[in-house]
Amino acid sequence: VARRNAPLSSATPEALAGKSIGVEMKTAHEAYLRTFFPRAIVKPFDNTIALRSALRSGAIDVLFGDGVTLARWLDGTDAEDCCAFVGGPFTESRYFGDGVGIAVKKNNLALRRALDYALQQLALRGVYADLYLKYFPVGFY
Numbered sequence: 001v002a003r004r005n006a007p008l009s010s011a012t013p014e015a016l017a018g019k020s021i022g023v024e025m026k027t028a029h030e031a032y033l034r035t036f037f038p039r040a041i042v043k044p045f046d047n048t049i050a051l052r053s054a055l056r057s058g059a060i061d062v063l064f065g066d067g068v069t070l071a072r073w074l075d076g077t078d079a080e081d082c083c084a085f086v087g088g089p090f091t092e093s094r095y096f097g098d099g100v101g102i103a104v105k106k107n108n109l110a111l112r113r114a115l116d117y118a119l120q121q122l123a124l125r126g127v128y129a130d131l132y133l134k135y136f137p138v139g140f141y
Contacts, residue, residue, distance in 0.1 A: 011087025022060035
């Protein structure tokens, strides 16, 4: 995510070389940045509030984080229409997992199977993505 008044053409390692990228400290997003954007200036923040404030004020060039969370922020009043997505999605499974999930108590196999079946049926009918987008502001990829 970058400020609207300082737009970036892309979010590649080359385009962000020398740019300051804010990220929440000790997260998969920070590890990803350090691995794939070695020429960027990674600036870890203790919390989301400080990170978002730094982007709005121009203290950092780019904010890197969870797409769904950032989309909700950009859609809300707290963002003050300051910023917009640039590039992405970033989907490296070693850092961000293999997709979305639902937490189920470890030994509740019946519930897990029921949820798996229901989600498979939604996907087969072609409504999974539509249903997802009804409640979450950005797509999977």
